[in-house]
Amino acid sequence: MEYKDYYAALGVERTATPDEIKRxxxxxxxxxxxxxxxxxDAEARFKDVAEAYEALQDPEKRAAYDEIGRRHRSGxxxxxxxxxxxGFEFSGRDAGPGDPTDYSEFFESLFGRHHRAARGAAHAxxxxxxxxxxxxxxxxxRGARRMLSLRTPVPDESGRVTFRERQLEVNIPRGVRAGQQxxxxxxxSPGIGGxxxxxxxxxxxxxxxxxxSVDGRDVRLDLPLAPWEAALGASVxxxxxxxxxxxxxxxxxxxxxxxxxxxxxxxxxxxxxxxxVLAVRAPAATTDAQREAYAALGRAFAGFDARSELEG
Amino acid sequence: xxxxxxxIVEAVVIDETHRFTLTQLVQVxxxxxxxxxALVDEGVLSPQGEAPEHWRFSGSELSRARKALxxxxxxxxxxxxxxxxxxxxxxxxxxxxxxxxRVTPP
Numbered sequence: 001m002e003y004k005d006y007y008a009a010l011g012v013e014r015t016a017t018p019d020e021i022k023r024x025x026x027x028x029x030x031x032x033x034x035x036x037x038x039x040x041d042a043e044a045r046f047k048d049v050a051e052a053y054e055a056l057q058d059p060e061k062r063a064a065y066d067e068i069g070r071r072h073r074s075g076x077x078x079x080x081x082x083x084x085x086x087g088f089e090f091s092g093r094d095a096g097p098g099d100p101t102d103y104s105e106f107f108e109s110l111f112g113r114h115h116r117a118a119r120g121a122a123h124a125x126x127x128x129x130x131x132x133x134x135x136x137x138x139x140x141x142r143g144a145r146r147m148l149s150l151r152t153p154v155p156d157e158s159g160r161v162t163f164r165e166r167q168l169e170v171n172i173p174r175g176v177r178a179g180q181q182x183x184x185x186x187x188x189s190p191g192i193g194g195x196x197x198x199x200x201x202x203x204x205x206x207x208x209x210x211x212x213s214v215d216g217r218d219v220r221l222d223l224p225l226a227p228w229e230a231a232l233g234a235s236v237x238x239x240x241x242x243x244x245x246x247x248x249x250x251x252x253x254x255x256x257x258x259x260x261x262x263x264x265x266x267x268x269x270x271x272x273x274x275x276x277v278l279a280v281r282a283p284a285a286t287t288d289a290q291r292e293a294y295a296a297l298g299r300a301f302a303g304f305d306a307r308s309e310l311e312g
Numbered sequence: 313x314x315x316x317x318x319x320i321v322e323a324v325v326i327d328e329t330h331r332f333t334l335t336q337l338v339q340v341x342x343x344x345x346x347x348x349x350a351l352v353d354e355g356v357l358s359p360q361g362e363a364p365e366h367w368r369f370s371g372s373e374l375s376r377a378r379k380a381l382x383x384x385x386x387x388x389x390x391x392x393x394x395x396x397x398x399x400x401x402x403x404x405x406x407x408x409x410x411x412x413x414r415v416t417p418p
Contacts, residue, residue: 169320182323
């Protein structure tokens with residue numbers, strides 16, 4: 001398994017004081033927190049930072065990690081000695097930053113895991129779990145079936161956690177929106193002593209689309225038109241997330257005009273609308289005939305001032 | 313790691329019409345009651361009903377509650393700081409949507 005350099009993840013020296021470690025973590029957490037950051041790899045970076053902090057902020061864990069670090073040479077793979085983690089007893093503080101189910105194999109081989117629900121309860125309902133699922137916009141229009149691979153923590157008798165991988169096929173109903181939650185009843189962690197299992201919640205994220213943008217139930221498309229289509233009106237074929245449709249562009253349409261296609265947004269009660277925002281694209285003139293056509297246009301619109309808005 | 317057989321599961325959409333009691337939201341978020349009460353006091357969450365035992369949270373508050381709890385845990389924020397961060401994030405989202413409506417890609 002891969003050795004993790006927690007000091008490098010936080011950008012601190014191995015001799016850093018607890019205060020230096022905390023400051024470094026706070027600064028990086030604000031930068032990479034997935035709820036705040038727009039950096040593309042924010043989620044992965046934040047996991048590394050949170051895990052590093054969790055290992056280094058606790059004096060017992062840090063001492064254990066430093067012990068490993070003294071024997072480890074950089075670039076080498078890391079194999080925990082047999083029975084390694086049984087030599088340390090951790091106080092089992094409550095989970096630190098980040099989602100503890102996301103900690104790396106390296107972290108878990110060092111520090112093991114204590115399952116909160118498993119301690120001190122003879123009979124209890126299982127806890128609810130959360131995951132995120134990214135779907136395409138077309139999936140939100142039509143519904144989709146998704147295969148999910150889940151790593152479920154399973155506590156053994158001593159409260160130590162192992163992972164079981166399982167696959168779920170989920171029917172995602174049509175009309176789901178970004179940020180919405182889906183509940184899969186009974187798919188959370190198992191209950192204890194005959195208690196009911198928890199539920200699994202999936203948060204929906206809609207993958208960005210090159211042409212469509214989504215705002216709640218409404219969807220927007222920028223539709224380029226040739227100048228003569230905008231001026232004279234036209235019937236154009238327009239892609240929607242649910243297939244192509246014929247759209248009548250009224251004569252005299254200016255760039256920026258919004259056409260509302262009622263009910264063509266995300267399905268639901270009520271369904272959202274599809275807003276088509278008109279843009280005008282003027283072609284470049286490359287032949288004599290095309291240049292003459294532009295010249296004729298100029299003569300016909302002798303009084304037109306494209307820069308009138310800049311006056312005054 | 314054992315591979316169990318795959319099974320098909322129906323998903324229920326938790327939308328605005330869904331209602332959580334405080335006890336249910338505590339269970340779903342895996343948190344403590346006091347933390348959610350503090351978020352209500354700061355106006356981060358706006359349940360219907362007066363007393364905590366009558367509070368009803370709409371389904372869309374679940375994502376918001378979870379986001380607030382993540383920020384509070386990971387950045388060590390108090391309820392007031394969490395409320396401010398969420399308010400600023402809402403403003404940024406609204407500005408981004410405005411920008412998105414105005415700028416037409418070339």
